[in-house]
Structures are given as C-alpha cells and as structure tokens.
Amino acid sequence: MTSGRLQRELKKKKPFSSPEQEALLNLLRTNDQFQNRFGRLFRQFDLTASQYNVLRILRGEGKPMPCLEIAERMIQVVPAITGLIDRLEKQNMVSRRRCTEDRRVVFIEITKKAHALLKKMDGPVNDLHKQLMGHLTRSELKELSRLLEKARG
Amino acid sequence: MTSGRLQRELKKKKPFSSPEQEALLNLLRTNDQFQNRFGRLFRQFDLTASQYNVLRILRGEGKPMPCLEIAERMIQVVPAITGLIDRLEKQNMVSRRRCTEDRRVVFIEITKKAHALLKKMDGPVNDLHKQLMGHLTRSELKELSRLLEKARG
DNA sequence: AGTCATCGATTGACGTGTAAACTAAACGCC
DNA sequence: GGCGTTTAGTTTACACGTCAATCGATGACT
Numbered sequence: 001m002t003s004g005r006l007q008r009e010l011k012k013k014k015p016f017s018s019p020e021q022e023a024l025l026n027l028l029r030t031n032d033q034f035q036n037r038f039g040r041l042f043r044q045f046d047l048t049a050s051q052y053n054v055l056r057i058l059r060g061e062g063k064p065m066p067c068l069e070i071a072e073r074m075i076q077v078v079p080a081i082t083g084l085i086d087r088l089e090k091q092n093m094v095s096r097r098r099c100t101e102d103r104r105v106v107f108i109e110i111t112k113k114a115h116a117l118l119k120k121m122d123g124p125v126n127d128l129h130k131q132l133m134g135h136l137t138r139s140e141l142k143e144l145s146r147l148l149e150k151a152r153g
Numbered sequence: 154m155t156s157g158r159l160q161r162e163l164k165k166k167k168p169f170s171s172p173e174q175e176a177l178l179n180l181l182r183t184n185d186q187f188q189n190r191f192g193r194l195f196r197q198f199d200l201t202a203s204q205y206n207v208l209r210i211l212r213g214e215g216k217p218m219p220c221l222e223i224a225e226r227m228i229q230v231v232p233a234i235t236g237l238i239d240r241l242e243k244q245n246m247v248s249r250r251r252c253t254e255d256r257r258v259v260f261i262e263i264t265k266k267a268h269a270l271l272k273k274m275d276g277p278v279n280d281l282h283k284q285l286m287g288h289l290t291r292s293e294l295k296e297l298s299r300l301l302e303k304a305r306g
Numbered sequence: 307a308g309t310c311a312t313c314g315a316t317t318g319a320c321g322t323g324t325a326a327a328c329t330a331a332a333c334g335c336c
Numbered sequence: 337g338g339c340g341t342t343t344a345g346t347t348t349a350c351a352c353g354t355c356a357a358t359c360g361a362t363g364a365c366t
Contacts, residue, residue, distance in 0.1 A: 006298070006302065011225075011226055012213065013213065013214075014213070018282065018283075019286075019294040019295060019298070020282045020287060020289075021279075021282050022298050023286055023289070023297045024187065024286055026302060027183065027184055027297075027301060028187075028188070029228070029305070030302075030305050031181060031184035032228055033305055034180065034181075035181070039353095039354080043354090043355095048321060048322075049322095050322065050323090051321090060165065061166075067344070067345065068344060072164075073163055076323075077323065078344085079324075079325080079346070079347080079348090080323055081345085082345065083321080083322075084322075087321075102332070102343095102344085103330085103332090104331045104332070104344045105331095105343090106345070126170075126174075129171065129174050129177055130173055132177065132304065133172075133173035133304060135303070135304075135306075136173075136176070136300065136303060136304060138172055140303070141173060143296065143300065144176045144179070144180075144297070144300045145159070145172070145175050145176045145179045147289065147296065147297045147300070148182075149159065149179060150288070150289060150293070151183055151285065151288075151289060151297070152182070152183050152186055153288075192323095201351065201352075203352065203353090204351090219314075219315095220314070220315060220316095221313090221314060229352095229353075230353065230354055231314085231315075231316090232315085232316070232317075232318095232353085232354075232355080232356095233352065233354075234315085235315065235316055235317080236316095236317095236351080236352075237351090237352080255313095255361075255362075256360085257315070257360070257361050257362070258313095258315080258361095259315065
C-alpha cells in the first residue's frame, strides 16, 4: 500500500476519492515543501524567490528587458512586477531606463552587484536542486517531467 | 526531444543544465498553473484556496478543532491561521469557541452555512480534478504520485 | 508556593499574488 | 488633424505566507 503515505502526512481519515485527487494533492504538497526549501536558501542572500527569479531571467537574457516581458516569463500578473522591480531597484540589483523610441516601455537592466550575487548563489542553488531531486534516477526524472508536461498540456 | 516543451514555455535560450533542474521547474510550473485554475474556481464562490482548505479539513474531521491542528494539516505557518480564521468567521463560515479546560486553546467549528457551501462546491471541484488530471491514465497517475512521494521523501 | 520554561494563539512588519481602475504614450483610421 | 483603441506600466485594495515578538495560560521544578 504505497498510497498511504500522503494520507498519513495529512492525517486524513478517509482514503482519497480518486487517483486524480491523490496525484493533485501530492503535487501541491511536494511543490509547497520545495518552495519552502528554496525560500529559506534565498533568504540567506536577502532575496525572495520571485526576486531571484527576476534576476535569473535578466541574466539569461543577457540584455535589458521590458517589464512586461519579464512578467510573462514568470507567469506573473502584471501589477505585481512593479513592486517587485521597485524593491530590487532599492537594493541596487536592477536599474530602470525609459526607452527613448517608445516612451511607454521601461527597460530593466541587471547591475554588476546582482551579477556578483547570482554567481555566489549558483553553487548552493545547484546543490539544492541535487538534494531535492538527486535521489531519483535519471529515468525517473525524465518520466516525472514527462508526466508533468502531459498533465499541463 | 521531449525536453523542449518547458524550455519553449519559458522562452529559455539555453537547455536545462540538469534533469533535476528540468523536473523541478516542471513541478513549479505545473503547480502554478493548477493553483491558478483552482483559485479561479474558488473565487466564484467567494473563497480563496486557503479558506476552502480550512473548511475541507474541518468537514473531514467532523468536529471542532484547535487552531494549531488546522495549521499543521495545512503545512502553514501558525500566524497565518489567525487571519484566515478571522476572515472565515466574518463570513460566518466558522465560529470560535474557547476551550474551558485549557483556556489557551481555541476550538474552531464549521457552520451550517459553510457545510451547505461545500456541498454546492463538491461537484465543480471534482470536475476540475478530472479536467486537470483526467487525461492521464490510471497507471500514469499512480506513477506520478509515486515519483512525487519519492521526491519528497 | 514561587519562578521559569513552554505552549496556543495573536499581532505587526514585510514581500507577494490577484483584480480593477487609471495614466500616458503610440497606433489606426477616417 | 482628430478620435477611439490598444499597449506598457502603475496605483490601490485585499488576501496570503513568513518571521520576530508578544501575551496569557499551563506545567514543571526546586
């Protein structure tokens, strides 16, 4: 009976009403647990998960990006980006620059300070990836990714 | 090349540095998408996901519960529960009652109004479960649960 | 009995996610 | 040129989630 584990974790009395429900709750719970772990790691560097995410996106792009494009890649609702950028700007992690051709768009640029911070974090972040997922075999990881993509699709 | 899908979704230029990272990001993304769907459903009934969760726990238990026990089952940090209960109480979904033997603990009880609301929501919630996960076969669902439990463990 | 540690719950400060309404710039089209 | 629409970004209001600090009630120990 492998299906008892989540039930036990939730101290649930009745079994799950369907495998769909069980998989869903497993997903939510695993995600929650992992996010906590990452949150704690990021906090050691005075960043939140979202802030780290923004910086990663900017580094990956390699050049300044408009606000909206960042928001899209984060699947984040637009208004939230403003405050996020505000706080990063206050910490000198990014800088805003108004585009001259289209004065509606604001370009966000990552600073040297942020670059250095990210570099310092790369090791620990990768370690955590390995720690959270490393005990799955390579084929299990591929299968997990496949199932999640199928679920999303 | 099945691994291209998430990369495309994130408009990422470089491939993932490891299967661990890819699985992790797939997890985060799938979770996010599903939470949005549920959030939208709950909002139609003027509830948030957390509030619904509290009510489900209370209904499942079948009798009043102390605050702390609810918090534990939600994996939620304790202080957040207070406000959550506050809002539910304001909507007459739960009621607080101080325990007489140990005056530190506060028992939370679900109201008839909440019971009726939950009953009305059961159908739609189950439908959404099916919609989100129903296109996976039974054995895929079991495998997904197994992998997630293993990842957590 | 008196003091100290612990426990259940709460409060306050901060960052974030969501929706709705708004500003300002750019575009489209006559 | 002028008018409406679209677009990028912001503000505001509210619900969380997290941490640190608090408060009253209980328990434990001497």
